[in-house]
Amino acid sequence: MVNKYSLTDQGYGLKGNNVSLVLNWNTVPSTGLLTLSHGWSDINEVTLPEEYS
């Protein structure tokens, strides 16, 4: 699926850069503290293209 929210840099920081994609999730409990977990075990690191398409 396509990203819901745009991945936009404030400059030229994306071109040819390494970007890690991480899945995170907040656990909303019925009672207790809201916790945040990260899917560090499955990080997808990609190198963005050097050219604009």
Place this chain on the structure above:
Amino acid sequence: MHSFWQRLNAIFFFALSVLGFLSFLGAGMTYWHVSTPRIELTLEKILLRKIYGAGHDQVGATSWINTLHHRSPASHLTPRASRLAPHASHLMPHTSHASSHLTPHTPHDQAVLTLGIDADLRSVFNWNVKQLFVYVTAEYETDANVLNQVVVWDTIINDSPSVRAPVERSPGQRALARVAPPRAPCRATVPPTDAADTVTTRF
């Protein structure tokens, strides 16, 4: 002797205390819950482009900047405007562009991602979990910032049976479909044969 209201008060606040105690008990009992989620996160396709607006603007913004840069200056200013400022290619044209409230920004990068998300988060659930808020961040380092974190996708999962969660895998055409319609004029590359007097825009 205890009156009716005294008894009601005692019963009510005793029930409230029990409720509070059970709430802490419930939170404490699932504190040691261990989950073993399975996550498969892939990037199926990526488009990188240079944009000239805020990135979520209307059709006019990017194409307007491009025509301004590539055509001869002041060619589409109104006669009055070009008489006042004949070489003012940085001025906003007063007509013919609906999004005239947008000012030219410095260009910057934008990536359109096609993500393949396949996650099994059923083990995260226990009887004390109401819902999950799942999101994907893109993290990268630039000269300006040590860590840039951008949320590119999210979803809410409410019940554990359907938690084999987030999603259909995308065929990739959707990525193109999203980019192409509003921005088709910006991405057009005119063949070199008749490129002499036409706009050639490269992203």
